[in-house]
Amino acid sequence: NPAWASSAAVADQRLTVSSTAIAFQTAFNASTDFVVLDVQGADVMCTFDGSAPTTTNGHRLYDGSHYTWSRGTASQAQFIRQAGADAAIHASEFQI
Numbered sequence: 001n002p003a004w005a006s007s008a009a010v011a012d013q014r015l016t017v018s019s020t021a022i023a024f025q026t027a028f029n030a031s032t033d034f035v036v037l038d039v040q041g042a043d044v045m046c047t048f049d050g051s052a053p054t055t056t057n058g059h060r061l062y063d064g065s066h067y068t069w070s071r072g073t074a075s076q077a078q079f080i081r082q083a084g085a086d087a088a089i090h091a092s093e094f095q096i
Helices: 073-078
Strands: 014-018 032-041 044-047 059-061 065-068 078-081 087-094
Touching: 014 078, 032 073, 065 073, 078 087
Parallel strands: none
Antiparallel strands: 014 087, 032 065, 032 087, 044 059, 044 078
């Protein structure tokens, strides 16, 4: 089910990924169990260990792919575009 807080659905987040490392700007709701996200427009690199991703450091997330992560994993993620084109990450919160 979509995550709810105070009788209202939790809003989706859309993150523009460019040439500077970025994380989700809004904390995920405490009632969220997992986050479904998809990569749009270009491949991105992602780290979870606090190090900044670069075009050669991190896990490659492919354009058009979708992922399901725990709230904790999504909260630690940092992203950077892998090549010249900006990308977008669209994330939705869910609870069991």
